[in-house]
Amino acid sequence: MTTIVTLNKPIIEDWLQQLADVITDPDELLQLLQLDTHPELLKGKNARSLFPLRVPRAFVARMRKGDANDPLLRQVLTSSAEFTSPEDFITDPLEEQRTATPGLLHKYHNRVLLLVKGSCAINCRYCFRRHFPYQDNQGNKKNWQLALDYIRQHPELDEIIFSGGDPLMAKDHELSWLIDVLEKIAHIKRLRIHTRLPVVIPTRITTALCQKFHASRLQIVLVTHINHANEIDNALCDSMTKLKTKGVTLLNQSVLLRGVNDNVEVLAQLSNALFNAGILPYYLHVLDKVKGAAHFMVNDDEARRLINGLLGCISGYLVPRLVREIAGKKSKTPLTLS
Numbered sequence: 001m002t003t004i005v006t007l008n009k010p011i012i013e014d015w016l017q018q019l020a021d022v023i024t025d026p027d028e029l030l031q032l033l034q035l036d037t038h039p040e041l042l043k044g045k046n047a048r049s050l051f052p053l054r055v056p057r058a059f060v061a062r063m064r065k066g067d068a069n070d071p072l073l074r075q076v077l078t079s080s081a082e083f084t085s086p087e088d089f090i091t092d093p094l095e096e097q098r099t100a101t102p103g104l105l106h107k108y109h110n111r112v113l114l115l116v117k118g119s120c121a122i123n124c125r126y127c128f129r130r131h132f133p134y135q136d137n138q139g140n141k142k143n144w145q146l147a148l149d150y151i152r153q154h155p156e157l158d159e160i161i162f163s164g165g166d167p168l169m170a171k172d173h174e175l176s177w178l179i180d181v182l183e184k185i186a187h188i189k190r191l192r193i194h195t196r197l198p199v200v201i202p203t204r205i206t207t208a209l210c211q212k213f214h215a216s217r218l219q220i221v222l223v224t225h226i227n228h229a230n231e232i233d234n235a236l237c238d239s240m241t242k243l244k245t246k247g248v249t250l251l252n253q254s255v256l257l258r259g260v261n262d263n264v265e266v267l268a269q270l271s272n273a274l275f276n277a278g279i280l281p282y283y284l285h286v287l288d289k290v291k292g293a294a295h296f297m298v299n300d301d302e303a304r305r306l307i308n309g310l311l312g313c314i315s316g317y318l319v320p321r322l323v324r325e326i327a328g329k330k331s332k333t334p335l336t337l338s
């Protein structure tokens with residue numbers, strides 16, 4: 001069910017209700033998971049001052065109660081380790097914080113990133129944009145107009161990437177407006193949407209949004225961000241099926257994270273679960289060295305060993321490409337395997 005209808009009241013989208021009810025207090029999260037007496041986890045609560053805690057209840061429901069090492073919990077729970085960062089873990093590892101146009105990043109030749117919205121439904125502790133100055137890059141019509149003017153003036157662009165924050169934080173009517181304008185720019189052929197919102201709140205994939213994608217002349221590619229097979233439940237599969245039947249191409253990118261998915265068996269389960277949900281594994285990113293996230297780091301040699309292990313146990317098309325993003329480079333850089 002995607003909407004709740006009450007007499008004499010406007011229809012309220014279910015996903016918006018869930019968004020208004022996300023957990024922001026580490027104590028509440030730990031209580032729900034019966035971990036509120038765990039001394040090590042309690043010690044990390046103050047890290048919310050570095051980056052707020054934010055997690056939807058639909059995502060918490062997929063965590064194991066009483067398991068301090070739950071791989072979904074580790075991605076969102078504040079940690080005392082965030083206060084100790086090596087010097088090479090910095091606030092802007094990809095040098096993104098000086099944009100030419102507010103909310104627009106032109107890093108690659110044929111495509112630009114439009115930072116549609118600066119917020120997310122979930123705050124992932126390892127996020128490389130956890131220090132990004134979203135206040136200077138607000139997702140609003142004024143900035144979108146500037147970005148769209150830039151796009152019109154750059155005929156080398158054929159693909160627009162909706163990014164953020166999470167671009168699906170924009171409401172359907174806002175996305176619809178953006179898509180309508182992009183459709184009128186002849187050199188734009190594809191729209192790619194990078195999002196974690198349908199993973200953590202699957203009802204974000206509304207019927208109206210699917211219809212908009214289906215009716216568009218643009219080829220639509222939706223790239224989910226899923227790091228562990230436990231994130232994939234029936235509700236997510238249903239949402240992905242809705243998109244697929246409307247002709248949307250589904251890809252996934254993951255981040256290689258210590259204590260979450262740094263294991264061949266776990267990565268194999270993830271690839272299989274993604275494919276069962278109709279999503280093709282695309283990228284496995286090594287962690288960007290962002291301040292506060294060093295405890296998630298998996299080194300390059302270990303990353304290569306994991307991919308080699310994966311190649312030995314699942315079909316080649318299910319093995320994601322192991323890549324790193326290097327500031328200033330015109331594409332992701334693959335890590336060569338030995």
Ligand code: SF4
Pocket residue numbers: 119120121122123124127128129164165166196197225
């Ligand atoms: S959803 Fe994406 S942009 Fe948002 S906090 Fe998580 S990793 Fe960062």
